[in-house]
Amino acid sequence: MRNLLFTITYDGTNYHGWQIQENAITVQEVFQDAFRKVTGARGDMKACSRTDTGVHAREFCVSVKTKSPIAPQRMVAAVNHWLPEDIAVKACREVPGDFHARYSCKGKEYSYEIWNNPVREPFLRGRALHYWYPIDEERLNEAAGHYVGAHDFTSFCTLDKRELGDMVRTVTKASVERRGDMVVFTVAADGFLYNMVRIMAGTLLRVQEGKLLPGDIPQILEARDRAKAGPTAPACGLYLNKVFY
Structure with a gap:
């Protein structure tokens, strides 16, 4: 075999x-x-x-x-x-016989892509979130920086019927940058919870809307309460970029 x-x-x-x-x-x-x-x-x-x-x-x-x-x-x-x-x-x-695509994995990198222009881009339909209000990427990058480190990410996990386990994940990279009209949130970690990246992205958009401050992220993490974080951003903007072994 x-x-x-x-x-x-x-x-x-x-x-x-x-x-x-x-x-x-x-x-x-x-x-x-x-x-x-x-x-x-x-x-x-x-x-x-x-x-x-x-x-x-x-x-x-x-x-x-x-x-x-x-x-x-x-x-x-x-x-x-x-x-x-x-x-x-x-x-x-x-690969060796005991290699397992999931359990041998050391980490992953995701990106969430937002088309930031008043006019929708038909060729990005289903491939990026259309957000027509101006985005301050520097403000969001400041907020994203608070995700870095080992934290309990219960506030950033959709709780379903799955058994709760260890909710601590170590984020090694979290940044927001603008590439023309595309704003990209990139995050890497040793693992991710259910809907974690989409909730992180939705929370950053709450910061953009002024409903949260960049400095509120640590308190949201400490609360361990899904209701404290922002909404789950639509799936269309999420990409699994890299898998690390």
């Missing part, structure tokens, strides 16, 4: 996230079907993360245990042949 690590990229607009669901099409389902057509079996797949409906990935990693003898370099073109145009395999390599 071999263990292959696939690095893929996808536009999540047409998918209900990565993980297979009973009544909705997902990236995992499409990728597994393509892999099965190449190897004759779906393989034992482990993903680096779950992404929500409409979230995109510039780099997403999947480890697959398979008996297929196909060389990794040939696997890239073979699987891509069966994938739709909004999903692509970028690379494939063999």
Whole structure:
């Protein structure tokens, strides 16, 4: 049995996230079907993360245990042949048998992209949040700096039926910069909670609106209360940029 690590990229607009669901099409389902057509079996797949409906990935990693003898370099073109145009395999390599795409991961980097112009950009529909009021990126960058460090991010997590575990995450990078009319929030950490980046982005927009001050972020973290943070920003602006091993 071999263990292959696939690095893929996808536009999540047409998918209900990565993980297979009973009544909705997902990236995992499409990728597994393509892999099965190449190897004759779906393989034992482990993903680096779950992404929500409409979230995109510039780099997403999947480890697959398979008996297929196909060389990794040939696997890239073979699987891509069966994938739709909004999903692509970028690379494939063999890894040790105990490697796990999720549990071997040391961290991830996400970006949240905001089109900041009074006029919407049709070509960014579903790929960036349209925010038509002027954004002070320096003010938001000041606020984002308070995310850096090891904190309990309960205030920045959507609480659902999942069992609560350790809510502490270590953020190593959090910044906001302007690239023309695009304002980009970039954050890297050793792990992320459910909807954490989208809530962080929504909270930054509350700062922009003057409903919060940059210096309020530490108090929101200390409160460990989801109601203290801003709204969950729409999925369309979120990208998984990098996965670190």
